[in-house]
Amino acid sequence: MAKLPKPEELLQINYNPPPTEDWMDRPVELKQGNFCWGAKGKNLAAVEFPNARDWTPVEADWKLPKDWEGTVLEAMADRLSKYRSFKVFMDICVRCGACADKCHFFIGGGDPKNMPVLRAELMRSVYRKYFTTAGKYLGKLAGARELDLNVLKEWWYYFYQCTECRRCSVFCPYGIDTAEITLMAREFTNLLGLNTDWISGPVANCYMKGNHLGLEPHAIMNSIEGMIDDIETITGIRINPSFNRKGAEILFVTPSGDLFADPGTFTAMGYMMLFHELGIDYTWSTYASEGGNFGFFTSNEMAKRLNAKIYAEAKRLGVKYIIGGECGHMWRVLNQYMDTWNGPADFMEVPKSPITGTVFDNAASTKMIHVTEFTADLIKNNKIKLDPSRNDDLVITYHDSCNTARGMGLLEEPRYIINSVCNKFHEMPDNTIRERTFCCGSGTGLNASENMEIRMRGGYPRANAVKFVRDKHGVNMLANICAIDRATLSASMDYWVPGVRVTGVHELVANALIMTGEKERETNLRGEPLPGKGGNE
Amino acid sequence: MPVLEYSGGKIVLDDEGYLENPDDWNDKVACALAEKEGIEELTKDRLEIIRFLRDHYRKYNFFPVLNSICKNVHQPKGCTNELFMDPLTAWKVAGLPKPNAQVVGYLKGEGGVV
Numbered sequence: 139m140a141k142l143p144k145p146e147e148l149l150q151i152n153y154n155p156p157p158t159e160d161w162m163d164r165p166v167e168l169k170q171g172n173f174c175w176g177a178k179g180k181n182l183a184a185v186e187f188p189n190a191r192d193w194t195p196v197e198a199d200w201k202l203p204k205d206w207e208g209t210v211l212e213a214m215a216d217r218l219s220k221y222r223s224f225k226v227f228m229d230i231c232v233r234c235g236a237c238a239d240k241c242h243f244f245i246g247g248g249d250p251k252n253m254p255v256l257r258a259e260l261m262r263s264v265y266r267k268y269f270t271t272a273g274k275y276l277g278k279l280a281g282a283r284e285l286d287l288n289v290l291k292e293w294w295y296y297f298y299q300c301t302e303c304r305r306c307s308v309f310c311p312y313g314i315d316t317a318e319i320t321l322m323a324r325e326f327t328n329l330l331g332l333n334t335d336w337i338s339g340p341v342a343n344c345y346m347k348g349n350h351l352g353l354e355p356h357a358i359m360n361s362i363e364g365m366i367d368d369i370e371t372i373t374g375i376r377i378n379p380s381f382n383r384k385g386a387e388i389l390f391v392t393p394s395g396d397l398f399a400d401p402g403t404f405t406a407m408g409y410m411m412l413f414h415e416l417g418i419d420y421t422w423s424t425y426a427s428e429g430g431n432f433g434f435f436t437s438n439e440m441a442k443r444l445n446a447k448i449y450a451e452a453k454r455l456g457v458k459y460i461i462g463g464e465c466g467h468m469w470r471v472l473n474q475y476m477d478t479w480n481g482p483a484d485f486m487e488v489p490k491s492p493i494t495g496t497v498f499d500n501a502a503s504t505k506m507i508h509v510t511e512f513t514a515d516l517i518k519n520n521k522i523k524l525d526p527s528r529n530d531d532l533v534i535t536y537h538d539s540c541n542t543a544r545g546m547g548l549l550e551e552p553r554y555i556i557n558s559v560c561n562k563f564h565e566m567p568d569n570t571i572r573e574r575t576f577c578c579g580s581g582t583g584l585n586a587s588e589n590m591e592i593r594m595r596g597g598y599p600r601a602n603a604v605k606f607v608r609d610k611h612g613v614n615m616l617a618n619i620c621a622i623d624r625a626t627l628s629a630s631m632d633y634w635v636p637g638v639r640v641t642g643v644h645e646l647v648a649n650a651l652i653m654t655g656e657k658e659r660e661t662n663l664r665g666e667p668l669p670g671k672g673g674n675e
Numbered sequence: 676m677p678v679l680e681y682s683g684g685k686i687v688l689d690d691e692g693y694l695e696n697p698d699d700w701n702d703k704v705a706c707a708l709a710e711k712e713g714i715e716e717l718t719k720d721r722l723e724i725i726r727f728l729r730d731h732y733r734k735y736n737f738f739p740v741l742n743s744i745c746k747n748v749h750q751p752k753g754c755t756n757e758l759f760m761d762p763l764t765a766w767k768v769a770g771l772p773k774p775n776a777q778v779v780g781y782l783k784g785e786g787g788v789v
Contacts, residue, residue: 354736398781403740585789
């Protein structure tokens with residue numbers, strides 16, 4: 139594995155491509171630290187993916203199936219006829235360049251093929267050759283090229299350097315969604331067994347055991363019991379959540395990272411403390427134990443299969459609706475795809491808060507609401523008691539997760555909550571938040587260990603905005619509502635902006651939440667002294 | 676594959692130093708693994724951590740939640756790093772197989788979990 143360069147080395151970025159060379163003439167060079175290892179055959183076989191075998195990208199022979207070109211072109215023809223968006227996005231780009239400097243990977247790395255326009259051109263050039271008259275006859279003159287092994291490797295390298303964050307699409311005058319093009323590229327490479335181990339491992343785990351990490355039911359319960367012990371130590375209150383309980387009103391589903399790793403575990407403690415205080419009738423599931431959906435990074439069909447598990451469990455338990463935890467891509471799948479794939483979920487009811495009576499018509503079909511929608515409604519209706527001063531040691535900023543911000547427009551609820559439970563909050567610069575938020579740099583299954591260089595490059599624009607508010611306002615905590623953010627921003631903060639830590643929003647909520655019958659709290663959920671109790675104010 | 680010799684015989688390790696077969700483990704193997712990892716002595720505190728890890732793995736087939744380790748062996752917070760440099764070293768000395776890549780990434784502070 140390549141050694142991660144120091145930050146000052148990584149910042150030596152050259153934005154000038156070779157002046158005389160045509161991009162088509164430059165063969166792809168797979169640089170270690172910028173890609174993930176190939177999928178293991180056993181994980182591809184577990185979900186019946188094609189061409190299941192062990193392979194490694196650094197060897198010349200990728201062990202491709204016979205007539206792989208035919209497989210790709212046939213799939214391309216199929217998707218062009220099936221998805222009108224894909225056809226339109228292949229045709230309408232005028233190469234104005236508005237997107238060119240909007241990608242975090244281009245900003246942090248300077249590789250021209252990470253400009254969204256050129257990344258898409260990698261595929262458009264093949265589309266022109268086989269699916270347009272001009273391309274068929276005029277070839278390179280019309281911007282067309284044949285699909286060959288070098289092109290395939292170039293696709294693989296660069297479409298697995300796109301996090302499908304869709305920031306570029308915000309700036310495109312035509313609204314071209316480059317993420318949709320990456321989704322298609324991943325579908326095609328998946329047909330050849332060219333997935334990465336980092337994605338296919340969690341997909342296989344989720345399919346077989348219910349979650350990406352591969353936690354078995356009793357391990358999940360053990361993890362949650364440990365959190366309950368900690369909650370009792372901190373608050374004096376013993377809570378008693380239920381698992382796989384038929385007849386519960388609400389099924390709660392969150393990313394499995396929240397069940398295993400800090401700081402996600404503190405967020406999970408936050409959910410449970412809030413639900414206990416409200417006395418709502420909810421259950422965990424040890425089967426639908428994953429909110430995220432790494433299937434979405436392989437193919438639409440696999441994403442649909444994993445998404446269906448949550449709804450099958452909701453049906454089995456007979457719940458009225460689902461509350462989903464703080465996750466990113468889980469919500470793009472839910473908000474933009476689920477209804478077409480597995481919906482409408484007519485066996486459930488339109489979500490209605492048992493505390494405020496608010497009906498969430500926005501989830502009338504999916505029957506699933508985001509926990510920040512639920513909590514913001516509670517606060518708006520004055521249903522919980524809060525002491526924001528317990529978070530006074532924190533100076534907070536908020537990172538909009540790409541998928542919740544651009545994928546579902548969840549912009550105000552998290553901010554409303556944070557401003558209700560904390561006294562010190564500062565926004566990052568306007569062009570780095572809300573719809574224009576910068577990606578963490580590690581989404582869509584890029585959060586591995588072997589590609590730390592590209593992750594840190596891609597994480598640089600976000601980290602730079604955090605650095606700005608750290609230096610200007612003393613920000614020391616980066617809040618977000620995404621499990622991948624909680625895991626990967628911790629690493630990128632350590633690398634680019636040491637001293638800034640990462641938190642989920644419901645950790646902040648639970649710190650401020652005044653629970654009925656609680657003892658005087660001495661520490662926060664991390665076991666650190668509260669302000670005025672030996673901590674720093 | 677690397678073979679580690681110790682006073683009671685030989686054991687096979689994988690390329691990264693994890694014991695190939697967790698059932699090969701015993702106190703003497705633990706001492707040999709500890710020496711290989713640069714741990715001076717398997718004190719009572721260290722052995723408590725190792726036994727907890729082995730017990731947890733046997734029951735749950737997974738790495739424990741990190742902050743549960745010290746809590747369960749009634750040692751101060753951060754005991755694993757203090758006594759073994761890092762949790763993965765303790766896991767290796769406990770003779771357990773390499774955790775999945777997501778867990779390793781998390782334990783190394785690279786993000787990992789999804």
